[in-house]
Amino acid sequence: MLAYSVRRLWQFIPTLLGVVLLVFVVFNWIGGDPAYILAGKIANPEQIENIRRQLGVDQPYHVQLWIFIQQVATGDFGASWATNEKVSDIFTTRLGPSLTVLVPMLLVGTVLAMAAAMLVAFVRGSLTDRAIMIGCTVGQSISILVYILVFQYVLAYRFGWFPVQGWGSDVAENLLRYSALPIIVGVVVSLAPDIRLYRSYFLDEINQDYVRTARAKGMSEARVMWVHVLRNAAIPVLTHVMIQLPGLLAGAFLIERFFSIPGIGREVILAVERSDFPVIKAVTIYVAMATMVLNLLADLLYRAVDPRVQLK
Amino acid sequence: MTADAGGVPAAAGRASSGLWASAWRRLMRDRVAFASLVILMCYLALVAASAAGFVVRDWSREVGVSYAPPAFMGPGAPPAPAAAPAATGGPNEADGASSAIADPLAEALAEIRRQLASAPTPEPKAGTLVFGGDKWGRDVLAKVIKGTETSLLVGLIAAALAVLLGTLFGALAGYRGGWIDDFFNWFYSVFTSIPYLLLVLAIAAVLNQKGILTVILILGLTGWTGVFRLVRAEYLKHKVREYVLAADAIGVSDARRMFVHILPNVSHVVLVQLSLHVVLFIKSEVILSFLGFGVGVDAVSWGSMLNEAQNELIIGKWWQLAAATGAMAVLVTAFSLFTDALRDALDPRLK
Numbered sequence: 001m002l003a004y005s006v007r008r009l010w011q012f013i014p015t016l017l018g019v020v021l022l023v024f025v026v027f028n029w030i031g032g033d034p035a036y037i038l039a040g041k042i043a044n045p046e047q048i049e050n051i052r053r054q055l056g057v058d059q060p061y062h063v064q065l066w067i068f069i070q071q072v073a074t075g076d077f078g079a080s081w082a083t084n085e086k087v088s089d090i091f092t093t094r095l096g097p098s099l100t101v102l103v104p105m106l107l108v109g110t111v112l113a114m115a116a117a118m119l120v121a122f123v124r125g126s127l128t129d130r131a132i133m134i135g136c137t138v139g140q141s142i143s144i145l146v147y148i149l150v151f152q153y154v155l156a157y158r159f160g161w162f163p164v165q166g167w168g169s170d171v172a173e174n175l176l177r178y179s180a181l182p183i184i185v186g187v188v189v190s191l192a193p194d195i196r197l198y199r200s201y202f203l204d205e206i207n208q209d210y211v212r213t214a215r216a217k218g219m220s221e222a223r224v225m226w227v228h229v230l231r232n233a234a235i236p237v238l239t240h241v242m243i244q245l246p247g248l249l250a251g252a253f254l255i256e257r258f259f260s261i262p263g264i265g266r267e268v269i270l271a272v273e274r275s276d277f278p279v280i281k282a283v284t285i286y287v288a289m290a291t292m293v294l295n296l297l298a299d300l301l302y303r304a305v306d307p308r309v310q311l312k
Numbered sequence: 313m314t315a316d317a318g319g320v321p322a323a324a325g326r327a328s329s330g331l332w333a334s335a336w337r338r339l340m341r342d343r344v345a346f347a348s349l350v351i352l353m354c355y356l357a358l359v360a361a362s363a364a365g366f367v368v369r370d371w372s373r374e375v376g377v378s379y380a381p382p383a384f385m386g387p388g389a390p391p392a393p394a395a396a397p398a399a400t401g402g403p404n405e406a407d408g409a410s411s412a413i414a415d416p417l418a419e420a421l422a423e424i425r426r427q428l429a430s431a432p433t434p435e436p437k438a439g440t441l442v443f444g445g446d447k448w449g450r451d452v453l454a455k456v457i458k459g460t461e462t463s464l465l466v467g468l469i470a471a472a473l474a475v476l477l478g479t480l481f482g483a484l485a486g487y488r489g490g491w492i493d494d495f496f497n498w499f500y501s502v503f504t505s506i507p508y509l510l511l512v513l514a515i516a517a518v519l520n521q522k523g524i525l526t527v528i529l530i531l532g533l534t535g536w537t538g539v540f541r542l543v544r545a546e547y548l549k550h551k552v553r554e555y556v557l558a559a560d561a562i563g564v565s566d567a568r569r570m571f572v573h574i575l576p577n578v579s580h581v582v583l584v585q586l587s588l589h590v591v592l593f594i595k596s597e598v599i600l601s602f603l604g605f606g607v608g609v610d611a612v613s614w615g616s617m618l619n620e621a622q623n624e625l626i627i628g629k630w631w632q633l634a635a636a637t638g639a640m641a642v643l644v645t646a647f648s649l650f651t652d653a654l655r656d657a658l659d660p661r662l663k
Contacts (some may be wrong), residue, residue: 022502
């Protein structure tokens with residue numbers, strides 16, 4: 001396991017270099033000289049000149065690339081062009097709100113989706129199964145934007161059950177008061193695709209030989225499902241959740257934006273709207289790193305819960 | 313399956329029908345697939361008509377009053393059309409009365425008034441529209457049709473581009489192996505380690521120019537990874553099959569083996585992926601346009617309609633939201649059901 005982890009960590013290097021190169025090509029080469037973007041934001045020409053010098057815009061590309069690699073290595077991406085806040089500070093202060101919404105969303109969503117998937121897999125082929133599957137297909141075809149708009153309008157604006165948006169400084173208040181509706185919306189949006197996917201995991205397991213053996217031994221259907229099938233089907237579900245996590249971090253940006261949660265996703269949107277390149281660059285690199293680490297963790301976890309898996 | 317069974321569409325008079333013919337038959341037997349195919353055809357016909365300019369060419373004309381309600385709801389609360397003429401007439405009148413001395417511009421003013429009077433009076437604005445109107449009184453039905461054109465075209469072209477790239481890269485990597493495979497795998501791991509929407513947004517931020525072409529390029533150039541992985545796996549499987557070895561033995565070139573011999577045998581994978589990606593890209597385009605990084609202000613898409621609907625909802629004007637959502641839900645549901653059926657029909661194990 002250790003040798004495997006070291007080998008995988010070693011493989012991070014070329015991938016990370018590739019990500020750095022991709023971000024560099026997109027922002028420095030396609031993006032070009034930032035002076036014209038900065039001109040609209042910063043009145044002080046000296047400051048613009050300063051930023052240009054920091055990025056080495058007037059230097060050849062290989063020097064610029066080296067400057068960028070140094071930024072990645074030291075984690076110092078400079079200051080935001082829009083707010084002049086240090087990029088590293090932005091990342092650390094926005095992570096908390098994002099996780100406050102994401103972690104409960106992921107937990108509740110996974111438990112509900114697994115329960116529903118087990119139910120429909122158990123009664124596969126029946127009217128219930130088909131109705132839920134059609135419901136999932138239709139539910140999936142509605143844009144996440146519509147879910148957010150309608151839930152926010154009906155539950156928060158019309159009925160007043162939740163605050164329309166907002167965020168405080170108290171963790172408990174944020175979690176119970178402000179995160180409730182965003183979590184509900186996130187869970188509802190993820191249910192349809194997750195039920196479909198998890199149902200296929202359960203069906204894969206139900207058709208295995210060990211299930212037939214368990215039934216042949218006279219085991220009750222409940223025990224077959226809850227003890228044998230559930231534990232085996234939980235393995236791919238776990239992997240799926242782990243791999244989904246980094247995407248969610250940036251992917252929940254729509255929810256964060258609508259409910260004005262000061263998280264990383266909202267920061268990404270703001271940065272894109274303001275052409276705030278340092279922030280976008282830093283978020284992209286950090287999220288890519290998180291993705292790689294979580295993928296490795298998912299594989300290790302896979303091995304830990306399922307001894308049949310051989311890591312190569 | 314024999315070597316040539318997969319490729320050619322069933323030749324007439326052959327005893328066993330080919331993969332495509334039998335898949336088509338299975339598809340047509342499936343009632344859900346047939347119904348969704350009919351819906352897709354209707355959408356495509358509508359988009360073709362709209363792109364060619366037969367319908368909704370003047371979607372941006374302000375044909376109704378502001379926020380005209382849908383026809384079935386009847387005309388809404390007191391319409392406020394009186395405000396518009398009063399605004400133009402009022403100040404002029406006052407201006408003329410206050411100047412007691414001969415107004416040097418009186419002649420010109422009178423001329424303008426005469427021209428105004430002789431000019432065709434603007435057609436009366438409709439109090440209700442079929443699906444209602446937006447803030448400027450534009451017909452929501454026309455906007456939805458125009459938006460369908462934008463969204464579906466972006467989805468189709470971007471999916472074609474992504475699948476083309478993915479197939480090409482996958483074929484090269486899987487068939488050639490060696491350093492080419494290593495290179496493309498590296499490329500793949502780089503692209504997949506950045507969450508898709510983050511990558512799309514980052515590129516949108518840099519390009520900083522809106523338009524349908526930009527959206528197509530962004531989605532197409534970043535969306536090839538899923539196709540690549542599957543096509544590469546298929547090529548790895550197929551390149552050691554006997555029919556490929558036989559082609560090698562009679563001196564067929566590498567390129568011909570890759571794209572004439574193997575490609576038809578993996579084309580069912582490509583086709584299903586194409587269908588999946590259309591749905592994925594339609595959804596992505598809606599989000600991009602909603603956020604204002606998609607199509608420009610001169611175009612309309614479901615995303616930009618949802619963006620307008622965001623503010624309309626609070627004042628109770630729900631119809632634009634409903635129209636865009638409905639049009640999208642029907643299309644995407646039909647496309648998803650069709651994709652599922654296509655996958656089943658093309659799977660030889662389920663014959």
